Amino acid sequence: MGAHPTVRAEEQQLRCVMLLAAVVGPPLAGAFRERPAKPTAFRKFYERGDFPIALEHDGKGNRIAWKVEIEKLDYHHYLPLFFDGLCETVHPYQFFARQGVHDMLEHGGAKILPVIPQLIIPIKNALNTRNRKVICTTLKVLQHLVVSADMVGEALVPYYRQILPILNIFKNMNINSGDGIDYSQQKRENIGDLIQETLEVFECYGGEDAFINIKYMVPTYESCLLK
Amino acid sequence: MACVSRVDGNAKPKSMSRAKQWTGEVENLYRFQQAGYRDELEYKQVKQVERIDRWPETGFVKKLQRRDNTFYYYNRKRECDDRDVHKVKVYTY
Numbered sequence: 001m002g003a004h005p006t007v008r009a010e011e012q013q014l015r016c017v018m019l020l021a022a023v024v025g026p027p028l029a030g031a032f033r034e035r036p037a038k039p040t041a042f043r044k045f046y047e048r049g050d051f052p053i054a055l056e057h058d059g060k061g062n063r064i065a066w067k068v069e070i071e072k073l074d075y076h077h078y079l080p081l082f083f084d085g086l087c088e089t090v091h092p093y094q095f096f097a098r099q100g101v102h103d104m105l106e107h108g109g110a111k112i113l114p115v116i117p118q119l120i121i122p123i124k125n126a127l128n129t130r131n132r133k134v135i136c137t138t139l140k141v142l143q144h145l146v147v148s149a150d151m152v153g154e155a156l157v158p159y160y161r162q163i164l165p166i167l168n169i170f171k172n173m174n175i176n177s178g179d180g181i182d183y184s185q186q187k188r189e190n191i192g193d194l195i196q197e198t199l200e201v202f203e204c205y206g207g208e209d210a211f212i213n214i215k216y217m218v219p220t221y222e223s224c225l226l227k
Numbered sequence: 228m229a230c231v232s233r234v235d236g237n238a239k240p241k242s243m244s245r246a247k248q249w250t251g252e253v254e255n256l257y258r259f260q261q262a263g264y265r266d267e268l269e270y271k272q273v274k275q276v277e278r279i280d281r282w283p284e285t286g287f288v289k290k291l292q293r294r295d296n297t298f299y300y301y302n303r304k305r306e307c308d309d310r311d312v313h314k315v316k317v318y319t320y
Contacts, residue, residue: 107290
């Protein structure tokens with residue numbers, strides 16, 4: 001004898017509910033998940049003593065003392081290595097990389113432009129770590145790089161497709177604190193604001209093609225020059 | 228402020244006071260003292276140099292060689308914060 005139609009309908013309904021209960025949402029894509037960088041060439045060279053730098057402790061904190069004049073350094077060899085160290089998060093590697101990059105950009109002049117293609121991979125690696133502090137440091141370094149010498153901003157334009165996608169992910173990372181004060185803004189550690197600042201610097205120093213290339217990679221960016 | 232230009236190269240300072248407020252001269256003294264010298268006069272005495280590397284826009288010291296022969300490089304903008312101004316020693320000759 002077959003089951004009663006009412007019982008059959010109830011069984012079907014129960015099966016449907018169980019199927020619905022088994023449906024789960026898609027897994028997290030992990031766009032914001034931090035991805036620690038593998039050991040850098042910077043750390044290897046530093047531990048071998050290949051860098052002409054020493055750490056000095058003064059009353060204000062730490063400072064770099066150069067054993068060789070920066071003007072005499074081979075920028076093709078050292079500058080990419082220092083940029084590679086931007087991924088570091090541990091002292092003293094992080095400090096040396098950051099301060100070393102700053103000093104070399106400040107005093108490099110015309111020696112910086114020919115090295116730009118070799119800097120793109122280290123910059124991309126630093127941004128791809130998705131570590132907030134590393135990204136903030138890298139953005140400040142990018143701003144310094146663009147203004148460090150003539151034509152550097154324009155030389156970076158062909159590489160926007162490699163370095164801007166990560167900025168697109170973090171561009172809206174601004175805290176909604178209501179009427180509270182966001183101190184990370186005045187300390188220049190707010191990623192959303194830093195990205196906006198960096199893109200504006202890129203546009204100012206990147207020449208005529210800069211805006212369209214930025215817009216292609218970061219569609220929500222609005223020009224700061226064409227207003 | 229220290230009057231350096233008309234002083235004999237081997238002169239010793241007669242007195243010392245602390246800076247009260249920031250000026251370009253105080254900024255340069257801060258940079259010399261960071262590198263381990265009293266001021267420009269002592270740097271020239273020790274290192275036997277005629278000219279000092281300066282930033283053309285601001286006139287601030289750009290590069291100094293320390294006594295251990297390592298180099299300190301300084302930014303083109305101000306490095307001496309207001310909280311460090313009172314630590315800067317001003318020598319008179």
